[in-house]
Amino acid sequence: MTEPVLNVEGLRTHFFTDAGEIPAVDDVSFYINEGEVLGIVGESGCGKSVTSLSVMGLVPNPPGKIIGGTIDFRHSGGKVEDLRRVSGRRMRQIRGNQMAMIFQEPMTSLDPLYKIGYQITEGLRRHTKMNKKEAHRKAVDMLKIVGIPRAEQVATEYPHQLSGGMRQRVMIAMAMACDPELLIADEPTTALDVTIQAQILELMKKLNKEKGTALMLITHDLGVVAEMCDRVVVMYAGKVVEEGDVRTILKHPKHPYTQGLIRSLPKMSEREERLYSIPGTVPKPGSIKDGCRFAARCPHTFDRCVEETPELLPLAEGHACRCFLYDSLEGGGAHDRSTTAEGH
Amino acid sequence: MLAYTIRRVLMLIPVLIGMSLITFSIIHLIPGNPAQTILGEQATPQAIEQLEEQLGLNEPYFVQYGEYMMSLLQGDLGQSLRTNADITNEMWPFLAATIELTLFAMIFAVVVGVNAGIISAWKQNSIFDYTSMLIALIGVSMPIFWLGLMQQWIFAQELGWFPAFGRGNPRDPVETVTYFYLVDTLLAGRPDQFFTSLGHLVLPGVALGTIPMAIIARMTRSSMLEVLRSDYIRTVEAKGIHHLSVVYRHGFKNAVIPVLTVVGLQTGTLLGGAILTETIFSWPGIGRYVYEAIGTRDYPVIQSGILVIAFMFVMINLIVDLLYSYIDPRIKY
Incomplete structure (x- = not known):
């Protein structure tokens, strides 16, 4: 079994605001293997962006702070470091070098x-011993790799001279310049046109295959997940509610929330009267103390859901789900419910 | 860039013409007969006639304006009524003194203000932030004559660190070439005198620079706070770049435009002659020169003073505008 490049255990990132302490990321665990594409899926405000920023050590502080958990990052040499415990100086050596990130808004x-050109060479010169000329050559090469025409010229242009798709390619070139072991992409295609989206996804897939870079893909788009990911982590209100390989999650989702997400995708083949949507809205983080955070919107809620907090239950090899429907304590009933939950 | 610069310089022509029209008309805006007003109630008709002749007041307005412009273009500002000297020659030492003092004050204001603002924004809500913003608040609210007198009392009278009056040692003058004492003393090969002159700049310079410094610090801080929250700063941080580089190279460069605007306006204001400061510190600057001309109704000097000050203001604005487009590639009008 390969060791994971990144292994996050019990991560807690809270925001300390005037309105109180907000647990944006609450006991989140996941791992990414070498060369793997992990999707982190969820609605806006479920904590997926904060999770990625926590891994990068870029949570705005104040008001945000990582208050618990470990973030084990394995270097290509095999050495494992807990990024929560390294110094700021060490973190800056890792960030942008072994671990890079692409953001949602290429325009800004x-x-x-x-x-x-300068923006790409800046990271290169920080992390490698390249001189100005070598770094510039490498920057132009990177622009060519990410499919930018007239790379030589684009290197001498300013961001406002490029389109959104081009800028996102530049972001990818910048992130990949130092050959990172892990690339985190936070909704990399959300702000782009659909046709450009496909190109950018294809490019990331290609880089993942060719360079073996592990990819952590944050998205709310299940289409992107189906296209790109090997495994999926579904987050809801700061917690992981389900995780598994992409086939299982998309074909046989167990958690009612995941089922709802998949049902709310419009289908080309059927013409339904109304699109399905999950009733209600995401609860305000920190507003639910006891019980399942999805209980208020779940079609299968029963007493236990509001009284106790469910744990993440392993269902099969590599598949886990945070729902009492599958808790063996419920005895024979669980099976019935699970089939009800699944049948739609 | 070159085309923009040329265009921007050409745009100055109407501004300069407007400026000259205004200064030209000052003498004609005096109620009644200008010559009479200048010479006073007891003037003889002969004297009035002579002055009208001297100032060309008998000619039609457009002829007068034409002559005025012709001499301006030749760098001739006319003669002082009081001393009969060429104003161009007479004014320069005063102007040089003001420019020297202004540059010193603005360098102090920019270096201290900008850094205080940057660090305050970077370490928002820290002790440093609170302290420097409190000082900035006191700085903008403090009357400059009070600050000047306090400085003289503490640093000249009590501690004796810096001289309180004048520009240099009058008993050991160096040859004046440019009338910038810092330059002249070096040209004369007198580093000791250079430091004497520098010492004379400290108190008036700090007094004059305090308000601009406070304004610059506050402007830098608010502009930096906005920039430091932006996406591209996070991108730079994601590259693992050192804090100082993130804050100064990317942060400050993006925050500099409003700061530059303030610096330009403040420099213009200071060049206009800080009469209070110049009076308190016996600084022979343009403000006092023009002020004395007002006292003696020396209209050609007043006209020239206003013209020169306005001209410098326009030039500073030109420099600021050119700097904008140099810093931000998106600014191309």
């Missing part, structure tokens, strides 16, 4: 006052 994620 590049510094408007510096040329594209």
Whole structure:
């Protein structure tokens, strides 16, 4: 069995605001193997972005702070480091070098006052011993790899001269420049046109295959998940509610929330009167103390759901779900419910 | 960039013409007969006639304006009524003194203000932030004559660190070439005198620079706070770049435009002659020169003073505008 590149255990990231302590990420665990694509799925505000920022050590502080858990990162040499415990200086050596990130908003994620070439070489010169000329050559090569035409010229242009899709390619070139072991992409295609989306996804898939870079893909788009991911973690209100390989999650979802997400996808083949939507809205983080956080919106809620907090239950090899429907304590009833829950 | 610069310089022509029209008309805006007003109630008709002749007041307005412009273009500002000297020559030492003091004050204001603002924004809500913003608040609210007098009392009178008056040692003058004493003393090969002149700049410079410093610090802080929250700063951090580089190279460069605007306006204001500061510190600057001309109704000097100050203001605005487009590639008008 391969060791995971990244192994997050019991991560807790809270925001300390005037309105009180908000547990944006509450006891989240997951891992990513070498060369694997892990999807982290959930609605806006479920904590998936904060999870990725926590891994990168970029949670805005104040008000945010990681208050618990471990983030074990394995270097290509095999050495494992807990990123929560390393110094800021060490973190800056890892960040952008072994671990890189692409953000959601390509339009605002590049510094408007510096040329594209400079923004790519900046990281290269920080992490490698390349001189100016070598770094520039490498930057142009990276622009070519991510499919930017006239790479030489684009390197001397400013971000406002490029389209959104081009800028996202630049972001990818920048992130991949130092050959990271792990690439985190936070909704990389959300702000782009559908046709450009497909190109960007294809590019990331290609880089993942060719360079063996592990990819942590944050998205709310199950289509993207189906296209890209090997395994999926579904998050709801700061917690992991289900995880498994992509086939299981998409074909046989167990958690009522995952089922709802999949049902709310419009289908090309059927023309339904109304699109399905999960009733209600995501609860405000921290507003639910006891019980399952999805209980208020779940079609299968029973007493226990509001009284106790469910644990993440292993269902099969690599598949786990946080729901009492599958708790063996419920005895024979569990099976019935599970079939009810699944049948739609 | 070059095309923009040329266009921007050409745009100055109407501004300069407007400026000259206004200064030209000052003498004609005096109620009644200008010559009479200048010479006073007891003036003889002969004297009035002579002055009208001297100032060309008998000619039609457009002829007068034409002559005024012709001499301006030749760098001739006319003669002082009081001393009969060429104003161009007479004014320069005063102007040089003001420019030297302003540059010193603004360098102090920018270096202290910008860094205080940057660190305050970077370490928002820290002790440093609170302290420097409190000082900035006191700085903008403090009357400059009070600050000047307090400085003289503490640093000149009590501690004796810096001289309180004048520009240099009058008993051991160096040859004046440029009338910038810091330059002249070096040209004369007198580093000791250079430091004397520098010492004379400290108190008036700090007094004059305090308000701009406070304004710059507050402007830098608010502009930086906005920039430091932006997506591209997070991108730079994600690259693992050192804090200082993140904050200064990417943060401050993006936050600099409003700061630059304030610096330009403040420099213009200071060049306009800080009469209070110049008076308190006996600084022979343009403000006092023009002020004395007002006292003696020396209209050509007043006209020239206003013209020169307005001209410098326009030039500073030009420099600021050119800097904008140099810093931000998106600014191309």
